[in-house]
Amino acid sequence: xxxxxxxxxxxxxxxxxxxxxxxxxxxxxxxxxxxxxxxxxxxxxxxxxxxxxxxxxxxxxxxxxxxxxxxxxxxxxxxxxxxxxxxxxxxxxxxxxxxxxxxxxxxxxxxxxxxxxxxx
Amino acid sequence: xxxxxxxxxxxxxxxxxxxxxxxxxxxxxxxxxxxxxxxxxxxxxxxxxxxxxxxxxxxxxxxxxxxxxxxxxxxxxxxxxxxxxxxxxxxxxxxxxxxxxxxxxxx
Numbered sequence: 001x002x003x004x005x006x007x008x009x010x011x012x013x014x015x016x017x018x019x020x021x022x023x024x025x026x027x028x029x030x031x032x033x034x035x036x037x038x039x040x041x042x043x044x045x046x047x048x049x050x051x052x053x054x055x056x057x058x059x060x061x062x063x064x065x066x067x068x069x070x071x072x073x074x075x076x077x078x079x080x081x082x083x084x085x086x087x088x089x090x091x092x093x094x095x096x097x098x099x100x101x102x103x104x105x106x107x108x109x110x111x112x113x114x115x116x117x118x119x120x
Numbered sequence: 121x122x123x124x125x126x127x128x129x130x131x132x133x134x135x136x137x138x139x140x141x142x143x144x145x146x147x148x149x150x151x152x153x154x155x156x157x158x159x160x161x162x163x164x165x166x167x168x169x170x171x172x173x174x175x176x177x178x179x180x181x182x183x184x185x186x187x188x189x190x191x192x193x194x195x196x197x198x199x200x201x202x203x204x205x206x207x208x209x210x211x212x213x214x215x216x217x218x219x220x221x222x223x224x225x226x227x
Contacts, residue, residue, distance in 0.1 A: 104170025
């Protein structure tokens with residue numbers, strides 16, 4: 001069955017780099033896209049970026065050049081790296097599978113998310 | 121970037137009502153619009169895609185519609201279990217953008 005699971009640190013120090021891994025199963029990264037979405041505590045959802053099935057990436061410019069998304073298809077893993085963390089980067093980080101069909105596109109499966117706190 | 125203006129921010133409804141949540145896009149998005157429900161501590165769950173298509177396993181009391189650049193999610197005769205936060209998402213162009221969310225309480 002389709003699953004996505006995020007793994008990463010609970011706590012990251014101010015100005016340091018965040019690294020999160022999304023390990024997927026039940027589908028291939030060369031067939032489906034995987035996106036990253038984050039949610040600060042008590043707030044809404046924010047799209048961060050995408051790893052397209054062809055290997056290209058897209059980023060939300062709100063993160064300027066701090067954000068990097070990559071993958072290892074042999075391990076079915078997508079990686080998020082974000083540097084220069086600030087306290088407002090405290091959030092739950094989700095990866096989600098993005099499906100594109102003739103009838104539309106959508107996020108059909110999500111990981112459970114990993115809550116990351118940026119501490120000074 | 122495309123802005124999605126979602127309203128209301130919160131609402132409370134009874135089991136007999138019809139609930140309507142709207143998202144207005146700042147420009148045309150060609151029905152690249154999906155709706156998600158999120159329960160506390162959980163991941164969002166897909167309800168509607170392509171503005172009007174019901175996702176697999178979603179009860180038929182949920183429906184989506186469009187008028188111009190305004191998209192609506194309707195819940196007819198909601199159940200208590202429909203309480204949660206609802207988000208719209210435009211995927212017409214990157215950056216994808218979510219609405220700000222609607223917190224729904226079913227009394």
